[in-house]
Amino acid sequence: MVKLAEWRGKEVFGKYGVPLPRGHVARSAEEAESLVRSGTVPLPCVIKAQVLAGGRGKGGAVRFADTPEEARESARAILGLDFKGEKVREVLLEEKLSISRELYLSLTLDRALRLPILILSSQGGVEIEAVDDSQIERISIHPFAGLTGYEERRAAEVLGLSGTLAKALAQLLRSLWRAFVDEDAELLEVNPLAVVGDGLVALDAKVIIEDDAAFRHPEYAEIRDDRTPLEEIAREKDIAFVQLDGNIGVIANGAGLTMATLDVLQELGGRPGIFLDLGGTDDPKKVTEAFLLMSQATPKVVFLNIFGGVTRCDTVARGLVEAMRQVPESQRFPIVARIRGNNEAEGTEILRSAGITSVPSLKDSAQAAVDRSREAP
Amino acid sequence: MVKLAEWRGKEVFGKYGVPLPRGHVARSAEEAESLVRSGTVPLPCVIKAQVLAGGRGKGGAVRFADTPEEARESARAILGLDFKGEKVREVLLEEKLSISRELYLSLTLDRALRLPILILSSQGGVEIEAVDDSQIERISIHPFAGLTGYEERRAAEVLGLSGTLAKALAQLLRSLWRAFVDEDAELLEVNPLAVVGDGLVALDAKVIIEDDAAFRHPEYAEIRDDRTPLEEIAREKDIAFVQLDGNIGVIANGAGLTMATLDVLQELGGRPGIFLDLGGTDDPKKVTEAFLLMSQATPKVVFLNIFGGVTRCDTVARGLVEAMRQVPESQRFPIVARIRGNNEAEGTEILRSAGITSVPSLKDSAQAAVDRSREAP
Amino acid sequence: MTVLVDSDTRVVVQGITGHQGTVHAVQMKAFGTHVVAGVTPGKGGTEVEGVPVFNSVREAVDRTHANASCIFVPAPGAKDALLEAVDAGIRLAVIVTEHIPFHDMLTMYHYARSQGTRIIGPNCPGIAAPGKSKVGIIPNIVFRPGRVGVISRSGTLTYEIVNGIKEHGLGQSTCIGLGGDPVVGTSFVDALPMFEKDPETDLLVLVGEIGGTAEEDAAEYIAHHFSKPVVAYIAGRSAPPGKRMGHAGAIITRGKGTAATKAAALEAAGANVARFPYEIPDMVAEKLAVTGHR
């Protein structure tokens, strides 16, 4: 998924006509000051760190300014902060508005209903997880009907809006609905949605675009999300790769089998640290690349657990042997292997020639991997 | 329905990206000449009368020009023509293209399927009614699926287009489909759709917009269609009014009853000439207006056939009496009345007071109307 | 249930606070219909002629167990009203509203169908089963309980014909006015199987009109699947081709859908086609006598 920073999310909102505070992003204290001096951002203003993690207000990543100098100093204080593991490289400066109420609104997918769902609460401005369920309304939207007038009216009722504000809400919902569909969004969240005078303003914007729709959204291609550098490389090579906190590297094929492998290792007392899902491939090169990637993550031991379907056992064995040839002696790691399924015999034989024994039992092989991970280095 | 003149239809097409010949509308011979001199319309060009009736080519309403002077003279020859009852007030000047094939394509509604339908033929440039059914392909489009790739491929196959031309067709179909939906069209017809080099060009454009969708298309409000002036007045007053060739005026309520009334009169040897459907109303003023309108059409006799439901008999009777008070003696016409249904007794009594007898039997009253229509004036 | 409605039908009137909505809510009640709720957004909590008004159909259904809707909401809001009824679980929606753009009706029809809701209309007088229930606007005075089923694309012409049947001393089982728009929720072909199955219907009167091919399709169905006698009438024999005759559906296009083709198809399917509407009651009585009914 592509999680957009607040200011990028607001660009998307703006494109669809969602009302926003006047504001601009800045990448330096000086830029922040000049945005205020030029009147692009009116005073008083708020300066917000552009990070993906929540809880910025409490975490000191949001400040206020009444003068250009204060804007500069606030931006300076925030830029370069390490906020929950993210380095702050951008701040968003926005006019400070006089807010009478804070509401919550989001659009996402309800998997069980297989319908987009509008989530609403009159308790905005706090984490929605903390709001009591009785204060949250869910309105599913059928893609063939689109957002209907009666759903708009229901939303206004839930949020306690009437008259001009109800009309503003209907307009905003239509904008968000169009954005949700046209941008292939996974999540559009406005929290808080502020009542300002007789209008509504999206004070924050959380936008997640679906990865799978990337082919029709080249405009998001260059946007960083929350992957580690190795995860980013894996993504380019179309390998699912997640770094966790542990020392056993796991290479398996298929999300379910990979997860089950991690589970087994953990249940047996091991600490799986890297998970690498080959997916379905019959290209030995991809397997080689996966192992080279794994070698950069410096696992103590690697557990290879393959059930051959689309991915054949001999393909994996060949890719592994080639990877071992390429990895420098110093970066090598012990390998515990279990390859089953299509072309199992050939794969097992190829591994044996390279000095690696494939143990058919998942129980025994996983135990062996855990044992190796506990040995002194 | 709002039938657009060719040049207006092409404006709609252009808005959605349908490829068109370069051209411009002109309302005088001088304007035609200057369009050519300024290069707005390249030479050689074609000059076409902007009328709604078909068969312009054979009817002398299409001419060609190689020079600005010829353009002026051709425009002069066409402007002011009386073409099948329509006075030519506008001509469309367009570049003359080198055409290798002429195809047919339209989008309309299939009532039985309740689906939009794409009609295609490789035999373009002639009236589609004249094309053999085996040469016509119908592809229905589901509104929830939209126009799909496989439908586009099927269309290309039917029209015998491949490669670049198939891609051009897909693009054009998508444009037309969007226009059909977004403009609330009843009919979009391109005949001929011309193959020009390795592209497609819509040489003609027939666009009919649905009347009922007028509330979301104020842009079509001022466009004339093929109503007579009296029909236009009726439309403003929300009365269905059609002028035919006959001398009996019929005022009834509801399309079905009105048609049945005309049928009965005709079967009995009468010639119904004006049909006026009051629809459902309980406003005597509307009834009065309907009679005043009828009086302007100078019928020999008027047959009033009402079955009271939403429209109550007493309402109709009151409206009629008021109308008779307003119509000058010279424009009065004899009235044969039959009013049945809701509040029949009151209505009948009101008419009797005004000297009009309501005959309950449709058979007898219709016969009376026919008899009156045959009397010497 | 006779055909679609019976004494278990519980009606919510959408747009009840409008003039037509109020008038016909009263008329439906007078017919014996259980009019249990009205809906007008913003008017929730009020009453119209003793009928409680709610802000939404969902609320009306939750509170009154309404299972059918009669929609009077003007055309620009009609699509929304129908979608609301469908989503609230209403399974029969009679749409009286006229002038609904057919593009809207396409969405309404296919959406309702996918969710299992039957639409009658739009631009229709609705449905009535004398002695049981009426959802719509057909005048109460034309009815009398009996065994003649009526389906029609017209409004007032239906009243005329149904009234003629009553004045002849016969009565109706169920009468449905399907509406004459280009896209209707229920066509002849959709309605015919219900009358075929209905044990309370002995004979069917089918009232068609020019435009479209609904009558030709009905003839096809009747020929193969309909066992009861049919008396038919087609309006529009005198209409000139291509002229709009009030109903958007009543356009003769491309030589198909004429009164002549429709009448011929129905006769070929075994129906008796009346030349004049006032002949229908006699033809019905005769047919019933021949087939041993009545």
Place this chain on the structure above:
Amino acid sequence: MTVLVDSDTRVVVQGITGHQGTVHAVQMKAFGTHVVAGVTPGKGGTEVEGVPVFNSVREAVDRTHANASCIFVPAPGAKDALLEAVDAGIRLAVIVTEHIPFHDMLTMYHYARSQGTRIIGPNCPGIAAPGKSKVGIIPNIVFRPGRVGVISRSGTLTYEIVNGIKEHGLGQSTCIGLGGDPVVGTSFVDALPMFEKDPETDLLVLVGEIGGTAEEDAAEYIAHHFSKPVVAYIAGRSAPPGKRMGHAGAIITRGKGTAATKAAALEAAGANVARFPYEIPDMVAEKLAVTGHR
């Protein structure tokens, strides 16, 4: 028909000329499936491994009476491929393709449903009934005819478990890999009634994973409507919250949909939940022995 497929299933492979399409067409044939046609626009008239290729699904259906489709068309064209299959009258579509945007799947799912077509997948290994038919990509070698039903959201983990059942000397009635995407055509709750009704299934193995509430919903169904013994396994116990685990569906959100909540719900519904995947065959054998089967 066992569950969805049997020896009357006639498969058209959409995207047959692609590498995966060809490989699995061959594998399906080896399984005994009637692979009657392939479709690749522009390649009509050719053959792939003895299977005739057509330009459109309509043509394939007209010529070969295919009644099921196996879709390998890459994600950007997958929606179109499915709509084409539905419109051509295909009533079972197995979508192997991965990375289909869920917005596309919403249209695909609701459109297919409205037209009466069942989708399995997307991003799924498909369905197999050993000795009868296979539509999809599950390796042939893991199967053996028997009386254990299997439904799973995973791919290779399913192969692993089904293979374990075979190696234990048991066999399968029908195995369905539902796919792990956020929007799937067939969920556990949709598949459970088929296995309940299937006379060839004595016991069901349910393989779930973290994310969503499909397993909790399944538990609810099992508790009230499923009479056969259930052995379950949930993958992802060790997954940290909020990390994407390969499947778009495998995200733990808001404290719901964890392995613990799923396992607890299934146990409360009477299922036996395995701690390790390799325990499943023993548990199945034991359950079958207890209930007197086998």
